[in-house]
Amino acid sequence: MVSAEHAPRSLDVAGFGCLRNGRVLLRQIDFSLQAGQVLQLKGSNGAGKSTLLRSLAGLMPWRAGALAWCGQRVIASSPAFQRQLSYLGHQCGMSDALSGIENLRFALQMQAVPWSGERAAQVLRALDVLDVAARPFGRLSQGQRRRVAIARVLLSERPLWLLDEPDNALDAQGSALLVQLLSAHAQAGGLAMVVSHRGLLVPGVPAPVLDLSAPSAVPAQQEAPC
Numbered sequence: 001m002v003s004a005e006h007a008p009r010s011l012d013v014a015g016f017g018c019l020r021n022g023r024v025l026l027r028q029i030d031f032s033l034q035a036g037q038v039l040q041l042k043g044s045n046g047a048g049k050s051t052l053l054r055s056l057a058g059l060m061p062w063r064a065g066a067l068a069w070c071g072q073r074v075i076a077s078s079p080a081f082q083r084q085l086s087y088l089g090h091q092c093g094m095s096d097a098l099s100g101i102e103n104l105r106f107a108l109q110m111q112a113v114p115w116s117g118e119r120a121a122q123v124l125r126a127l128d129v130l131d132v133a134a135r136p137f138g139r140l141s142q143g144q145r146r147r148v149a150i151a152r153v154l155l156s157e158r159p160l161w162l163l164d165e166p167d168n169a170l171d172a173q174g175s176a177l178l179v180q181l182l183s184a185h186a187q188a189g190g191l192a193m194v195v196s197h198r199g200l201l202v203p204g205v206p207a208p209v210l211d212l213s214a215p216s217a218v219p220a221q222q223e224a225p226c
Protein backbone atom coordinates (compact mmCIF):
# COMPACT_ATOMS: atom_id res chain seq x y z
CA MET A 1 0.00 0.00 0.00
CA VAL A 2 1.26 3.50 -0.84
CA SER A 3 1.53 5.60 2.30
CA ALA A 4 -0.09 9.05 2.38
CA GLU A 5 3.42 10.55 2.67
CA HIS A 6 4.41 9.20 -0.76
CA ALA A 7 1.12 9.25 -2.69
CA PRO A 8 0.53 12.22 -5.03
CA ARG A 9 -1.02 14.95 -2.92
CA SER A 10 -4.73 15.31 -3.28
CA LEU A 11 -7.71 16.50 -1.28
CA ASP A 12 -11.12 14.95 -1.80
CA VAL A 13 -14.30 16.06 -0.12
CA ALA A 14 -17.54 14.16 -0.63
CA GLY A 15 -20.98 15.02 0.67
CA PHE A 16 -19.83 17.79 3.00
CA GLY A 17 -22.57 19.37 5.05
CA CYS A 18 -22.63 21.72 8.03
CA LEU A 19 -24.97 23.66 10.26
CA ARG A 20 -24.78 27.31 11.21
CA ASN A 21 -27.09 28.85 13.79
CA GLY A 22 -28.90 25.51 14.01
CA ARG A 23 -29.77 25.48 10.29
CA VAL A 24 -28.25 23.61 7.39
CA LEU A 25 -25.90 26.07 5.69
CA LEU A 26 -24.12 23.73 3.27
CA ARG A 27 -25.08 20.30 2.05
CA GLN A 28 -23.73 17.76 -0.42
CA ILE A 29 -20.59 19.67 -1.32
CA ASP A 30 -18.23 17.57 -3.44
CA PHE A 31 -14.88 18.62 -4.82
CA SER A 32 -11.37 17.41 -5.46
CA LEU A 33 -8.11 19.25 -5.50
CA GLN A 34 -4.85 17.93 -6.91
CA ALA A 35 -1.22 18.87 -6.39
CA GLY A 36 -0.38 22.03 -8.32
CA GLN A 37 -3.93 23.43 -8.28
CA VAL A 38 -5.32 26.58 -6.68
CA LEU A 39 -9.05 26.19 -6.11
CA GLN A 40 -11.08 29.39 -6.24
CA LEU A 41 -13.85 29.25 -3.66
CA LYS A 42 -16.65 31.54 -4.75
CA GLY A 43 -20.10 32.56 -3.55
CA SER A 44 -22.10 35.55 -2.40
CA ASN A 45 -21.76 37.06 1.06
CA GLY A 46 -22.96 34.56 3.62
CA ALA A 47 -22.84 31.62 1.17
CA GLY A 48 -20.54 29.72 3.53
CA LYS A 49 -17.05 30.12 2.07
CA SER A 50 -15.39 30.91 5.38
CA THR A 51 -17.40 28.20 7.09
CA LEU A 52 -16.19 25.61 4.58
CA LEU A 53 -12.56 26.70 4.94
CA ARG A 54 -12.81 26.69 8.73
CA SER A 55 -14.39 23.24 8.64
CA LEU A 56 -11.57 21.93 6.46
CA ALA A 57 -9.09 23.48 8.87
CA GLY A 58 -10.70 21.46 11.66
CA LEU A 59 -12.01 24.57 13.42
CA MET A 60 -15.71 23.82 12.96
CA PRO A 61 -17.70 20.61 13.17
CA TRP A 62 -18.84 18.69 10.10
CA ARG A 63 -22.44 17.54 10.03
CA ALA A 64 -21.84 15.20 7.11
CA GLY A 65 -19.22 14.25 4.58
CA ALA A 66 -15.93 12.49 4.11
CA LEU A 67 -12.46 13.93 3.74
CA ALA A 68 -9.53 12.17 2.09
CA TRP A 69 -5.94 13.37 1.95
CA CYS A 70 -3.72 11.62 -0.61
CA GLY A 71 -6.49 9.09 -1.05
CA GLN A 72 -6.69 8.17 2.61
CA ARG A 73 -9.67 8.97 4.79
CA VAL A 74 -8.89 11.51 7.54
CA ILE A 75 -10.68 13.66 10.10
CA ALA A 76 -10.07 17.39 9.60
CA SER A 77 -9.08 17.98 13.21
CA SER A 78 -6.72 14.99 13.36
CA PRO A 79 -3.05 15.78 13.99
CA ALA A 80 -2.12 13.88 10.82
CA PHE A 81 -4.20 16.23 8.65
CA GLN A 82 -3.41 19.33 10.69
CA ARG A 83 0.27 18.78 9.88
CA GLN A 84 -0.58 19.12 6.18
CA LEU A 85 -2.32 22.49 6.26
CA SER A 86 -1.88 26.15 6.96
CA TYR A 87 -5.02 28.22 7.47
CA LEU A 88 -5.28 31.98 7.16
CA GLY A 89 -8.63 33.43 8.20
CA HIS A 90 -10.15 36.90 7.94
CA GLN A 91 -8.35 37.79 11.11
CA CYS A 92 -4.60 37.41 11.14
CA GLY A 93 -4.75 35.47 14.42
CA MET A 94 -1.85 37.30 16.03
CA SER A 95 -1.34 39.08 19.32
CA ASP A 96 -1.23 42.88 19.07
CA ALA A 97 1.15 43.04 22.02
CA LEU A 98 3.83 40.80 20.50
CA SER A 99 6.02 41.84 17.62
CA GLY A 100 5.48 40.28 14.22
CA ILE A 101 8.57 38.12 14.68
CA GLU A 102 7.45 36.99 18.16
CA ASN A 103 4.03 36.13 16.75
CA LEU A 104 5.58 34.09 13.97
CA ARG A 105 7.85 32.28 16.35
CA PHE A 106 4.94 31.44 18.64
CA ALA A 107 2.70 30.31 15.76
CA LEU A 108 5.38 28.01 14.36
CA GLN A 109 6.06 26.62 17.81
CA MET A 110 2.35 25.76 18.08
CA GLN A 111 2.62 23.95 14.76
CA ALA A 112 5.80 22.16 15.85
CA VAL A 113 7.71 23.74 12.97
CA PRO A 114 11.41 24.36 13.77
CA TRP A 115 12.25 28.06 13.96
CA SER A 116 14.94 29.53 11.74
CA GLY A 117 15.57 33.25 12.22
CA GLU A 118 17.42 33.32 8.92
CA ARG A 119 14.52 31.78 7.00
CA ALA A 120 12.01 34.06 8.75
CA ALA A 121 14.08 37.12 7.80
CA GLN A 122 14.27 35.90 4.22
CA VAL A 123 10.49 35.47 3.96
CA LEU A 124 9.71 38.76 5.71
CA ARG A 125 12.16 40.57 3.43
CA ALA A 126 10.47 39.05 0.38
CA LEU A 127 7.16 40.33 1.72
CA ASP A 128 8.71 43.74 2.37
CA VAL A 129 7.96 43.71 6.11
CA LEU A 130 11.28 42.72 7.66
CA ASP A 131 11.76 46.04 9.45
CA VAL A 132 8.20 46.49 10.67
CA ALA A 133 8.02 42.89 11.93
CA ALA A 134 10.14 43.96 14.89
CA ARG A 135 7.36 46.32 16.06
CA PRO A 136 4.29 45.36 18.10
CA PHE A 137 1.82 43.74 15.70
CA GLY A 138 -0.95 46.09 16.86
CA ARG A 139 0.98 49.07 15.54
CA LEU A 140 1.25 47.77 12.00
CA SER A 141 -1.01 48.87 9.17
CA GLN A 142 -3.64 46.39 7.98
CA GLY A 143 -1.66 45.58 4.87
CA GLN A 144 1.54 45.08 6.87
CA ARG A 145 -0.33 42.76 9.25
CA ARG A 146 -1.62 40.74 6.31
CA ARG A 147 1.89 40.41 4.93
CA VAL A 148 3.23 39.13 8.26
CA ALA A 149 0.32 36.67 8.42
CA ILE A 150 1.16 35.46 4.91
CA ALA A 151 4.74 34.98 6.11
CA ARG A 152 3.35 32.58 8.71
CA VAL A 153 1.70 30.52 5.98
CA LEU A 154 4.96 30.36 4.03
CA LEU A 155 7.10 29.53 7.04
CA SER A 156 4.81 26.70 8.12
CA GLU A 157 5.88 24.86 4.93
CA ARG A 158 2.64 22.91 4.64
CA PRO A 159 1.41 21.50 1.34
CA LEU A 160 -2.22 22.64 1.73
CA TRP A 161 -3.01 26.33 2.06
CA LEU A 162 -6.52 27.40 3.10
CA LEU A 163 -6.65 31.14 2.55
CA ASP A 164 -9.67 33.30 3.37
CA GLU A 165 -9.38 36.61 1.55
CA PRO A 166 -5.59 36.66 1.84
CA ASP A 167 -5.45 39.76 -0.40
CA ASN A 168 -7.56 41.82 2.01
CA ALA A 169 -5.82 45.13 2.69
CA LEU A 170 -2.97 44.32 0.32
CA ASP A 171 -1.92 46.98 -2.16
CA ALA A 172 -1.36 46.19 -5.85
CA GLN A 173 2.25 45.19 -5.24
CA GLY A 174 1.24 42.97 -2.32
CA SER A 175 -1.49 41.28 -4.37
CA ALA A 176 0.96 40.65 -7.22
CA LEU A 177 3.41 39.18 -4.72
CA LEU A 178 0.73 36.92 -3.32
CA VAL A 179 -0.03 35.66 -6.83
CA GLN A 180 3.67 34.87 -7.27
CA LEU A 181 3.74 33.01 -3.96
CA LEU A 182 0.67 30.96 -4.89
CA SER A 183 2.20 30.18 -8.26
CA ALA A 184 5.47 29.01 -6.68
CA HIS A 185 3.53 26.94 -4.14
CA ALA A 186 1.52 25.24 -6.90
CA GLN A 187 4.60 24.64 -9.03
CA ALA A 188 6.29 22.99 -6.06
CA GLY A 189 3.38 20.53 -5.85
CA GLY A 190 1.38 22.39 -3.22
CA LEU A 191 -2.39 22.83 -3.14
CA ALA A 192 -4.43 25.87 -2.17
CA MET A 193 -8.03 26.88 -1.65
CA VAL A 194 -8.55 30.61 -1.87
CA VAL A 195 -11.46 32.96 -1.25
CA SER A 196 -10.96 36.34 -2.86
CA HIS A 197 -13.71 38.79 -3.67
CA ARG A 198 -11.23 40.64 -5.85
CA GLY A 199 -10.60 37.53 -7.95
CA LEU A 200 -7.06 36.38 -7.33
CA LEU A 201 -6.07 34.65 -10.55
CA VAL A 202 -2.78 32.80 -10.73
CA PRO A 203 -1.62 32.68 -14.37
CA GLY A 204 -0.71 29.28 -15.72
CA VAL A 205 -1.96 27.40 -12.67
CA PRO A 206 -4.98 25.09 -12.94
CA ALA A 207 -7.74 26.80 -10.98
CA PRO A 208 -10.90 24.78 -10.47
CA VAL A 209 -13.82 26.84 -9.22
CA LEU A 210 -16.15 25.80 -6.42
CA ASP A 211 -19.14 28.13 -6.39
CA LEU A 212 -21.23 27.80 -3.25
CA SER A 213 -23.94 30.02 -4.74
CA ALA A 214 -24.53 27.56 -7.57
CA PRO A 215 -27.52 25.19 -7.25
CA SER A 216 -25.21 22.18 -7.14
CA ALA A 217 -21.90 23.30 -5.73
CA VAL A 218 -19.79 21.07 -7.92
CA PRO A 219 -16.61 22.68 -9.21
CA ALA A 220 -16.27 23.47 -12.89
CA GLN A 221 -12.74 22.88 -14.16
CA GLN A 222 -11.45 26.23 -15.32
CA GLU A 223 -7.99 27.19 -16.43
CA ALA A 224 -6.75 30.59 -15.39
CA PRO A 225 -5.80 32.77 -18.36
CA CYS A 226 -2.07 32.91 -19.12
Ligand SMILES: Nc1ncnc2c1ncn2[C@@H]1O[C@H](COP(=O)(O)OP(=O)(O)OP(=O)(O)O)[C@@H](O)[C@H]1O
Pocket: 020, 021, 025, 043, 044, 045, 046, 047, 048, 049, 050, 051, 052
Ligand atom coordinates in the same frame (compact mmCIF):
# COMPACT_ATOMS: atom_id res chain seq x y z
N1 LIG B 1 -19.67 33.59 14.25
C1 LIG B 1 -20.82 33.26 13.68
N2 LIG B 1 -21.84 32.84 14.44
C2 LIG B 1 -23.01 32.50 13.88
N3 LIG B 1 -23.26 32.55 12.56
C3 LIG B 1 -22.28 32.98 11.77
C4 LIG B 1 -21.01 33.35 12.28
N4 LIG B 1 -20.23 33.73 11.26
C5 LIG B 1 -20.99 33.59 10.16
N5 LIG B 1 -22.22 33.15 10.46
C6 LIG B 1 -23.31 32.86 9.52
O1 LIG B 1 -22.94 31.75 8.71
C7 LIG B 1 -23.32 31.98 7.36
C8 LIG B 1 -22.08 31.76 6.47
O2 LIG B 1 -21.09 32.69 6.83
P1 LIG B 1 -19.65 32.66 6.16
O3 LIG B 1 -18.81 33.65 6.90
O4 LIG B 1 -19.19 31.27 6.07
O5 LIG B 1 -19.99 33.18 4.68
P2 LIG B 1 -19.02 33.71 3.55
O6 LIG B 1 -19.46 33.06 2.28
O7 LIG B 1 -17.60 33.52 3.92
O8 LIG B 1 -19.39 35.25 3.52
P3 LIG B 1 -18.57 36.58 3.14
O9 LIG B 1 -18.40 36.57 1.63
O10 LIG B 1 -19.49 37.65 3.58
O11 LIG B 1 -17.27 36.57 3.89
C9 LIG B 1 -23.90 33.37 7.28
O12 LIG B 1 -25.30 33.26 7.21
C10 LIG B 1 -23.48 34.02 8.56
O13 LIG B 1 -24.48 34.89 9.03
